[in-house]
Amino acid sequence: MKQKKYHEHLRRTLPEEDEIECQNCKQKFCDQFNLLSLATLNFCLLCANKKLDKETIRERYNVE
Numbered sequence: 084m085k086q087k088k089y090h091e092h093l094r095r096t097l098p099e100e101d102e103i104e105c106q107n108c109k110q111k112f113c114d115q116f117n118l119l120s121l122a123t124l125n126f127c128l129l130c131a132n133k134k135l136d137k138e139t140i141r142e143r144y145n146v147e
C-alpha cells in the first residue's frame with residue numbers, strides 16, 4: 084500500500100509526467116500555456132484556436 088502511494092506521489096511530481104496529450108492532434112505538450120489550454124479547453128492552443136471561437140475560449144478561461 085505504502086509503495087503504491089509513493090509511486091503515485093512520484094508520478095504527480097516528476098516533471099515528465101506533466102505532459103498532456105491533445106486528444107485532437109495527438110501531440111504531447113509540457114509547456115505551461117499548452118497545459119493550461121489542455122486543462123481548460125481539452126485542446127492544445129493550436130487546436131483550440133481552430134476548434135473554438137475566441138468567445139468560447141474566453142468564457143472557458145473566465146470560469147476557472
Ligand SMILES: [Zn+2]
Pocket residue numbers: 105106107108109110126127128129130131
Ligand atoms: Zn492539438
